[in-house]
Amino acid sequence: SQQGEEDPQALSIQEGENATMNCSYKTSINNLQWYRQNSGRGLVHLILIRSNEREKHSGRLRVTLDTSKKSSSLLITASRAADTASYFCATGPVGTDKLIFGTGTRLQVFP
């Protein structure tokens, strides 16, 4: 079963705007990761945030983690058409190094 759920399921924005996606999960985790997937192909790792971290940045990406609420958010600033993809959060449950994926957010960025 899926561990997490992303919200919204789909998001459409114009180039230059910011995109925010949220993820909720159910169990205690070692870390939370965000992945991007283009056109139903392989996933690309974007960023990992550990359970003892609250915020992390990588380029135009900003991730927050609130373990008390079991939630995370991914912010993509100054979006580009090339950011059009599906975005998944994945959690690494305590005691395991497998990943449990959420349902994904489909982001479309219009030029």
Next chain:
Amino acid sequence: DAGVTQSPTHLIKTRGQQVTLRCSPKSGHDTVSWYQQALGQGPQFIFQYYEEEERQRGNFPDRFSGHQFPNYSSELNVNALLLGDSALYLCASSLGSGRRTYEQYFGPGTRLTVT
């Protein structure tokens, strides 16, 4: 630096048949995980191999089995195929043995269609 490779890219099989999918991990990685992704869903963990043994398993029936070779490459076998096995099968590699960066590197996937 070679990334994760998978073969074949696409595959069409008939119900009841058996299929074998192959994966070569990223250079330097020793752990391989397999995921099934149905259309419109997130990937679901099937199992993970480390040191040629199945280390963890998800909620998949015994029809799904695997193998890891001494060079760390891996195979996923599915017997008695069902229509519901149609999906994108993803292989991911990582470093095991306590050196847990937790980041997994995914291959492009194999699209399996069962008719």
